[in-house]
Amino acid sequence: MKRVAYYKGCSLEGLAVEYDRSTRIVCEAFGIELVEIPDWNCCGSTPAHSYDPLLSAALAGRNLAIAADNGCDMVMTPCPGCLKSLKGAQETCEDPQQRKAFVDLVGKDVDGLKTVSLLQLLYEEVGAEALQKAVQRPLTGHVLIPYYGCLLTRPAQKARFDDPENPISMDRLIEATGATAPDFPYKTECCGATYGVTRNDFVGRLGGRILDMAARLGGEAIVVACPLCQQNLDMRQKQINKYYKSAFNLPVPYISQIIGLALGIDPKVLGLNKLCVSPRVLLEDRTQPDQEAQRVGAAVKPGPNQPGGIAGGESIQPS
Amino acid sequence: MRIGVFVCNCGTNIAGTVDTKRVASEALSFADVVYATNYMYTCSEPGQQEIQRAIGEHGLQGVVVAACSPRMHEPTFRRAVEKAGLNRYMFEMANIREHVSWIGNDREANTQKAIDLVRMAVAKLRFNNPLFSSKMPVNKRLLVIGGGVAGIQAALDCADGGMDVVMVERKQYIGGKMAKLDKTFPTIDCSSCILGPKMVDVSQKENITLYAASEIESISGYIGNFTVQIRKKATYVNWEACTGCGLCTEKCPSKKAADYFNEGLGAARAINIPFPQAIPKKAAIDAQFCRQLNGKKCGVCAKVCPVQAVDFEMKDSIVTEQVGAIIVATGYDLFDHSAYGEYGAGRYPDVISGIQYERILSASGPYGGHIRRPSDGKEPKDIVFISCVGSRDASVGRPYCSGICCMYIAKQAILTRDHLPESNSYVFYMDIRSPGKNYDEFVRRAQEEYGVQYIRGRVGKIYPRGDRMVVQGADTLLGVQVEVEADLVVLATGVESSAGAGELAEKLRISYDQYGFYMESHPKLRPVETNTAGVYLAGACQGPKDIPSSVAQGSAAASKVQSLFAHDTIETNPQVALVNERTCISCGKCIQVCPFGAIQWKELRGGIKKAEVLPTVCQGCGVCNATCPPKAIQLQHATDNQILAEVNELCA
Amino acid sequence: MERTNTLSIQQSRDNDFIREVEEASGQTVSKCYQCGNCMASCVYTFAYDYPVTQIMRLTQLGQRDTVLGSSSIWLCANCQACTTRCPQNIDVAQVMETLRVMSRKANTVSQRDIRVFYDEFLRSVKTFGRVFETGLLPVYNLRTKRPFTDFDLAPRLMWKGKLSFLPARIKKRKKIAQIFEVIKRDRFSKDGKARPEPLSSQTDI
Structure with a gap:
């Protein structure tokens, strides 16, 4: 059994509890032992590094130090924001000019740890092939949009995972469940989650274009790997609809939930009932050909997710 | 020996950070030095006269000049001392500019280093001997590698001058990139109309031997006497017999072969002639797509060929040619835009490269000269051009300007408007680089007369x-x-060096830069020469270039060859290895290590074998000298004694 | 910030500013050749007073006050599109980050509400060791006098059981608070420019 330190981050304790739950279940199913970092603290996120990069490094670094104390050489976090902070801590620790200040604050160096996202762990340690073999309940017939968000693979020199412009790891995992993953051009475009509270109109605009493109491609759901993207697109979907003058009704499940579903795990156990937009559509069994035919027939009728009627949605005017 | 030392100020280039006067006065204390001075510009005519005057006045037997790199001016000073009656090898140069004054600001340290270098040069000179070159006949045949417009120009110029020319082209046709172009800037004249006649000339001139579908296998020899092995790749068609009738292509059932000439926009047959005006107009089989060659039952082309030219058993063959000079004109390749993930990395069929668009515009192209988009064949209404894709972009390892894209975009936008008057063209650019004659006016016309929207x-x-x-x-x-x-x-994809440029450079023993472009001997004053005598450059293999510049360079290289061939003989370089037969122990190690095959066994009376150097083949690399256990083989002008004298001075 | 349409280069260029940005960000600002790719790629360009490309240009020209007072640096979400696509390999997002840190130190943050949100966020981390999402919002709403922000979300979240009413506290809160104190103490002494932030309880963490 592979032993991996688990840094879940604050979101997974609150608004993203289902991400935590499904992450644990899926990792267990593939024989990955998650060791939650004892007494972990918040990485400080964006507010910390815009205050002082060293604050961010020290807050994130303390968690890495505890992980190392617990004999782990790999730290996984499902949150790309947290991952950025953890990688920032490693970088600070490796920088000869800042190493001393870092070690003074954290108490030790954090050399030799590998930090990964949940997606990277699943893609590299489990892999699409193993997932495909383990599928109990294929999601054949479903069209799921892979949305990676801005931080998961960028910047490439730091993320060191997948492609910064056209990542494919989540596509492959989705395809392994039997579902279809269309070529989504907004895979890595920012959804505006940082400004959920402070600039709600940003969310309307940026979240709106992502939902819009997903709908244009016939997506039934947007699959994410970031708690902030999820909250933004799911919890705030109504706010987005209001701003964007749209009627999107797209569930936004986590990749771990989708994998769990394909493994045949009870949707409730995976916390699918915790999503704001109902993911009921994902539970339909489309493996039978007659149902497939029904679906194709139904898709012709304009549904709520079809574009049209969006007034001036995207055009950019010089002001 | 009576030695004179001349320390050059090089204006302020050297004197700025080196106390040249002190270097000269210190030099006077070195053994055998009887005269030393510093001078403003030693390479100038009065500077050279000063050396000659001192030789006469002080009875000098050897001269040291401390100045710049020997690359440029060693020949100058050697000629100068020779005129004053010394052997040209009784001269040494100490490089106190590139190796001293240009790389450090510490005047005291620089001066000390300059003194050290002069002391070493003097120490070596004391062991110098007069050397004499012999004369070798020049083989007045020229090899041109690459049959693009630069190579064609060079070949025709030399052929016009009455020389025999051998042209080797990797592809099955000549004409290079220019053959793929529709029109050319800034005159919008038809590319094949101006290139076609030149291509025909190449095939018709009796003194031009063309090897198409061929590559350079190996090159040996030296200026005036190169031996070249050429690999003729198997085309599976006997070109002696093939009449270019095209019947085979018509009947070939393999219809989905890669269409390289049309940049993948169309589909070719497995046996084809790439385009109607191709020279040589001969068919060739693409083995990757041929049914017969892939073990399937076919052979249709062989059956329909009226002259039985198809030969499925054909193998590569090697031919050997003797030439006296080589012009390298291997051209360029275009940047592969799949490095740009943000532009779809080649995944979107309607995001194409500039050369693909050129094929679309061409009447002989995949769409017969009608502008259509590859995805669905629809006529486009809005066309966006993006400049600097793979140019001026450090993030993809191409920080240099390709020099031609601004112009070809303007041309394509103008042609687009000509083809589709209702269409709109948009050009995204960073800067417009249009310094050629009538170039900027051309770009202005695109905007002012053709309504192209530049952003x-x-x-x-x-x-x-x-x-x-x-x-x-x-x-x-x-x-x-x-x-x-x-x-x-x-996408205005930029220029990069031709695939395999590095390997060819190693065969030719010429240098290339970090991007694979061949290095000229001097960026201003020797633009078509290389550092290997007898090897010249033309066209974009030396750096991105447009057609006028490539043609100009082709002619320039041809004129260099003609001035070389104006002589019947050339002097050999006496700086070669020499065997002392009395100390040679006949171990044969030198024969094993020589990279040029310049050493062979020589049988003396009584059957004793000794090593012998072929002075015309030896390149003076010194590997044998370093290897020889009893040091019986010595590289002239860089003998062990000479090098050790320098080292001793440095360590003293 | 109000735009000025005239600029006296010598009088307004602050060379120290350029040096400080380059040192803190590790980026060479003069590498920027103003191609505009960052502006083209930035999804927040619509909201900026100066597009990223112009922030880079203003920095090249040493325009300290304009840059540190711009809204752009505080509306940047650090999404890395600019860095990913910069043809000159400049980590533009890192430059923006550096400018935010400098603007905090110089106390020229143009977006008060964003700063309040960040302050409250950090205060929460300092107090509990983790962020208390449910507690953060009301304080923010109170301080920005926008009491109803996100109130529409509350009923559903409550129903989904996602709102907690007690903060999660870590054991070693003292250690976290200590990290904050050390950073606060040292963050001006490092660059030698003692320009302390006004320590009103309202704006300090």
């Missing part, structure tokens, strides 16, 4: 929306983000 800014992302592409860019002049919906996006 100053780069494009961040291209993505599909519906059946169109969204181009998201910037207008930095306005400071706004802009979006253009396009039916077709043309």
